[in-house]
Amino acid sequence: MNLRTPIKRARGLGSAKHGSGVWLAERVSAAALVPLVIWFVYSLICYAGADYAVVREWFASPVTAVLMSLLVGLTAHHAANGMQVIFEDYLHVEWQKMLAIYLVKFIAYLLAAAGIFAVLRVSLGG
Numbered sequence: 798m799n800l801r802t803p804i805k806r807a808r809g810l811g812s813a814k815h816g817s818g819v820w821l822a823e824r825v826s827a828a829a830l831v832p833l834v835i836w837f838v839y840s841l842i843c844y845a846g847a848d849y850a851v852v853r854e855w856f857a858s859p860v861t862a863v864l865m866s867l868l869v870g871l872t873a874h875h876a877a878n879g880m881q882v883i884f885e886d887y888l889h890v891e892w893q894k895m896l897a898i899y900l901v902k903f904i905a906y907l908l909a910a911a912g913i914f915a916v917l918r919v920s921l922g923g
Contacts, residue, residue: 873909
């Protein structure tokens with residue numbers, strides 16, 4: 798049984814063959830972010846009102862630095878993937894779509910690198 802329309806068969810167009818990979822990546826990053834966000838909110842509550850020295854001591858823990866870096870990196874990755882799906886769905890001019898996707902990914906990963914650098918700087922005492 799062929800479910801493609803005659804015009805699709807004539808043009809040879811079909812699935813881009815990458816939609817399920819992006820869908821799965823969004824779900825995996827969302828699932829990974831859930832415990833990280835819960836940990837982050839719990840930490841904010843625990844250290845509310847603490848002075849800089851106490852928070853810096855907390856950041857000096859390798860576990861805290863790794864979890865915070867994961868939170869920053871995964872948040873940027875998840876946001877970039879989400880924006881890519883939006884651009885693919887709503888931008889119909891190919892060069893505009895690609896420009897928007899690459900620009901958003903560049904900005905997201907640049908911000909992630911800056912955030913991870915900041916976490917490492919505070920945690921390593923710089």
